[in-house]
Amino acid sequence: MEGEIKRYLENGQYYSVNQFKNNLMNGINKWYYPSGALKSEEERVNNLQHGISKFFYEDGTLKEESSFYRGRLHGPSKFFHPNGQLAETRTYKDGKTEGEHTWYNPDGTLWTKHGTFPTVV
Template identity: 30%
Template sequence: MLFKRNWELVICILIYTINNTAIAQEVNTFDSQGNKHGKWKEYFDSGKEMLKYEGEFIHGKETGMFKFYQEGLKQPAALMHFSPSHDTIRATYLSQRGKTISEGKLLNKQRTGTWKYYHKDLDRVMMIENYEAGKLHGDRKIFYEDGTLAEEAHYVAGELHGSRKLLSVKGVVLEDLQYVNGELHGPAKFYNGKGVLMSEGAYKRNKHHGTWRYYEQGKLKREKQY
């Protein structure tokens, strides 16, 4: 009798384990309204060997972390974190070595806010940009591998607008320019690698304008009118 009871108990445990394993492994299900609900995996091929994405839906809405793949590649190309309370998505793009290429936020499939880009196979920031509705808007900075500033500029609605400076790896300003609505417009100065002024003048709608001065070894060599 004791053996029989123990055997029945073992069978019940096995049935419970099998049922729960099946439930845990169930994917690609829908709710009563026909919306994706629960864990989902989609593939590029019918043989289900090339994963397209994997993540979880709650009544048709992505939630939590999703992994996205590129066709033919095994490691995730992008990680996207969906929030149940707002539409902003936190996105991270990855190399096949798992290194972060870029990271930032998406809204309505467009970049928004601050985005960071990294030097290849390094954890050092290569560029910082700011976006609004998918267009560059605000300051943009580019850095050399050692972290030294290489360029800084300002954008408005996707176009250069305001100051733009280019710097050498030693931090010396090489170009100091002004832009208006994407065009060179305003004072301009050019320096050599030692920071010595080489030329200066002004632009008007991408063209030289007015008096330009050219220097050699810091001394005025000639002037030219445009």
């Protein structure tokens, strides 16, 4: 497969719009809710998430923004409450949490923060 591939749901809405090169997803790839709202937007290189991935609530509010390197979480990740306020921040290195991990209340005030956590697999 080469180029842009669009897949549709039975209701006629997009399911996904994917960029392919050499039969692998490369570039910006998008997935949608049945309502047609954007669900996620991911950068991919040879099928692996690589770069920034964004996930959205169905109303379009940003739900998560995470950095990937060769298919593994690497760098900052931010999670958001449905009202758009920051809910959580953490940093990854090679797929494992590293450094400070911070949580926020739905009103945006600090709830708690902790140091490094091991990743449970």
